[in-house]
Amino acid sequence: MLYLYNTLARAKQPFRPLHEGHVGMYVCGPTVYGDAHLGHARPAITFDILFRYLTNIGYKVRYVRNITDVGHLEHDADEGEDKIAKKARLEQLEPMEVVQFFTNRYHHDMEALNVLPPSIEPHASGHIIEQIAFVQKILDKGYAYVSNGSIYMDVERYAQDFPYGKLSGRNLEDIVTDTRELDGQDEKRHSYDFALWKKAAPEHIMHWPAVFRYSDNGEIRELHSEGFPGWHMECSAMGTKYLGEEFDIHGGGMDLMFPHHEAEIAQSCAALGHDTVRYWLHNNMITIAGKKMGKSYNNFITLRQFFSGDHHLLSKAFAPMTIRFFILMAHYRSTVDFSSEALEAAEKGYQRMSEAYARLQKLNPAATSTEEVHAVVAELRTRCTEAMDDDLNTPIVISHLFDSSRVINNLADGKATISAEDLSELRAVWQQFAIDILGLQLDTNGGQQTATGGNTAAFNGAIDLLLGIRLEAKRNKDWATSDRIRNALTDLGFTVKDTKDGFEWSI
């Protein structure tokens, strides 16, 4: 039975989907006005794991992850530029060019991390009509008001009928006293009200025409407003459009809990009269030197910089799988502190796991299993399942895989034997948990890069041939030839390891 930590309940709860056999899941995606950084990889990977696991245990999952391409205002003020427009002006591009550029790069980075594409990836800009309709519903229900051409959520009115703040554990009084003074709040009745629709200032590039009906002292009026949706609106509109008025899971970063997700709940309850989301899941932040990695601190390192090593805090380039493994070594609800050393440690661990996987593929079965081997194999699947069922405890899954790596290494060393039955179970468990669920791209060559280009087979064959000759030389105690081959290969960047009756190599 899968248990998930539901932020609404502040507790792990057994996961029971609304419709048997099906799961609807919505996750807040990126705002595409810059390259994805390490922090963006966290929710992408976390919910990729959930997507994979749910699928793996037999659910049909509809996974929706949005692209925010309507730039929200940089400051919650009446005037000012949105983030995408600003980027577009700086780069002298159309806003949609900026959006397309970074969306493409986001996809590329996610693919490198082996993050599966979601079932639906809706763009906010493509759902303006749905968002306008959603705002209209809230107006109709009397939970919103018109002010100077914009429409705001009437949070006080809403709080009379629904518990505002239940997700983040706030109440209205706290928010009243604690909300900071911000500029340009004169249109709002209260500082905690938030925009559902903003009239566009003249210099605002991205805007759409909309007509709303609203009641003004009992008189029905029309509001014609050239503007754009408030920044919480797209998730309410697109989530319910593709997953229904009620669906199972909503995910995102902890920093979105308030105000974004709280506002989403308010919008949905106001429009529909009931809650939309059953399980709210939040991943924790990645920190750097103890501080949250984020745009506002300007302390982020982009995924591309990790892949190229082009950043002063990085000792070298790191493969995408190292990043993925690093993130999976910590539980998703814990902060994980980035450092180059921690990443290097993860890299070596991943290497070790990769090598074990490669050896596993080459093992030969014996008549029976050694006692310890059988004991580990017999328990492995259950243990990994229990770890995943316990709120996606990937570090524990990894630790079990490492335990079984020790067994695999013993087998490869000829220090133990494994029956055909156990061997096929062991391979099946690795396939399921390491490859399918954790999404690690372990390969049969110890995780190292092999030749680039299309001639991998020929290349591998040539190296195998060379090392075969060396093996012969070794058998003839011709150390000169043997060392010559190994040294030459080492100089070319290969690593050669002798095994009991053969060799392993990587580059």
Next chain:
RNA sequence: GGUCGGUUGCCCGAGUGGUUAGGGAUCGGUCUGCAAAACCGGGGACAGCAGUUCGAAUCUGCUACCGACCUCCA
């Protein structure tokens, strides 16, 4: 200031009222023509104080320190 969370060995990082997390580093050993790898073993921990308990890193209280959110943020 309010709300919430954290403090685990040299480092990263799980965890639960009593039983080895795991990885990296390090030290010793086995194996090996040499090397690498692998394997075996060692040391090293639960911020501090007090309490509950037969027993607490795990529960409670207090203290200290750190962080997140309250503004765009994954």
